[in-house]
Every structure is written in C-alpha cells, then in structure tokens.
Amino acid sequence: MVNRYHLAELNVGRLIAPTDDPRVAEFMANLDRINGLGKRMPGFVWMMEGSGEPGTGNTDAKIDGDPQYVANLTVWESVETLEKFVWGTIHKQFYERRQEWFEVLGEMHFVMWWVPEGHEPTLAEALDRLAHLKTHGDSDHAFGWSHLKEASQWRAGRCAPVAAE
Numbered sequence: 001m002v003n004r005y006h007l008a009e010l011n012v013g014r015l016i017a018p019t020d021d022p023r024v025a026e027f028m029a030n031l032d033r034i035n036g037l038g039k040r041m042p043g044f045v046w047m048m049e050g051s052g053e054p055g056t057g058n059t060d061a062k063i064d065g066d067p068q069y070v071a072n073l074t075v076w077e078s079v080e081t082l083e084k085f086v087w088g089t090i091h092k093q094f095y096e097r098r099q100e101w102f103e104v105l106g107e108m109h110f111v112m113w114w115v116p117e118g119h120e121p122t123l124a125e126a127l128d129r130l131a132h133l134k135t136h137g138d139s140d141h142a143f144g145w146s147h148l149k150e151a152s153q154w155r156a157g158r159c160a161p162v163a164a165e
Contacts, residue, residue, distance in 0.1 A: 004117040006045050007076045010126035012109045013102040015068040027094070027101040034091055038074065041089070043081020046120050048073035063127070073126050075115060079150045082112075087153040108134045111142050 017023040038044055048071070063069035076082040085091055111130040115121055133142035145151045 005114040006117055006119075007079055007082055007112055008115045008119075008121050008126070008129075009072075009074055009076070009082060009112045010110070010121075010123075010130055011072045012063065012105075012127075012130065013070055013098070014066070014105060015070060015101060016103055018068060024101045030094060034094060037089055037091065038085050041081065041085045043077040043084070045075040045077055047075075048120075048123060063123075071123060071126070073121060073123060075120065079148050083151060083153040108144070110144060112144065112148075113142050114140075 015024050015027075019028055035047065039047060063071060074082075076085075086095065108130065111126070111133045113129050129142040132139075133144070136142075138144060138147040
C-alpha cells in the first residue's frame, strides 16, 4: 500500500482595519469569489471554512483572540496545483495588492507541510507548524516555497524581501 500525501498551507494576515471597515471592503467583497475559484481549481482538496456567512470567508477564526487576524488554511494535491492557483489566477492580482488591506507582519506568516491524504488539519495544528518554521527554519516538518524543488512560479511572484514568504 502506498501512502499518498497532499500539501497543506496556512497563510495568516492581520487586516489593517476590522472586517466591516471601508478600508478593507474591497478585500472582504471578493473573499467568496477568490475562495470559490480556489475550490473549483484542479488539485484543490479542502479548505477550512468559516461560519458560512456570505462575504466573511474564514474571518471568524480568531488567532490569539484578535478579530483582525485572518487565516487561510487549505490542502492541495500537489505543489503545482497550489502554485497554479496562487500565481496563475486572479488570486495573484489580490495577492499583489495585499499591502492595501494587510499589515506588514515583519515575520513569517506562511507555512506548508505534507499531510496524509484525507487529513484535514486544524488551525491549531497549522499554527504549530508555523511556530516550528519560525523557530527552526525550513525542514520536512514545516517549510516555505524555497524548500520545494518542484516549486517554480513563486520565484517570480513572491513577497518583497521586507515581508516573509
């Protein structure tokens, strides 16, 4: 029997304002659109869902009790399928505008790791992986794009050096 693994990813951001503030209205208005696109992409496996309330994405999952932290936790069949969504769809346009809606955290806020097929990671599990990456750097336990030899598209679209990848 062959064990199959999928790629889990967590991306954490802190909005510059509460979710009902006009400064983040455009981002909030497009959450369902971008998340819906991700769910329809070839290779998409699973997404941590929020309340299901339209236009809220997963913004109700608080980190450290802070309502302005938003977390995106998904699972993909492969590096290539995640890259295609991140860098090869309209998602890239929103990613490139992230500074309009999110604070620059100045620390690592993105992590990936391999999960057994069928596993749906919890936010607590994902935050533990992020903490491990912050403490130990890239390893097979928790890593960023540069750790993946099969990753290619991120090199052209990655964060500026001031922000973590």
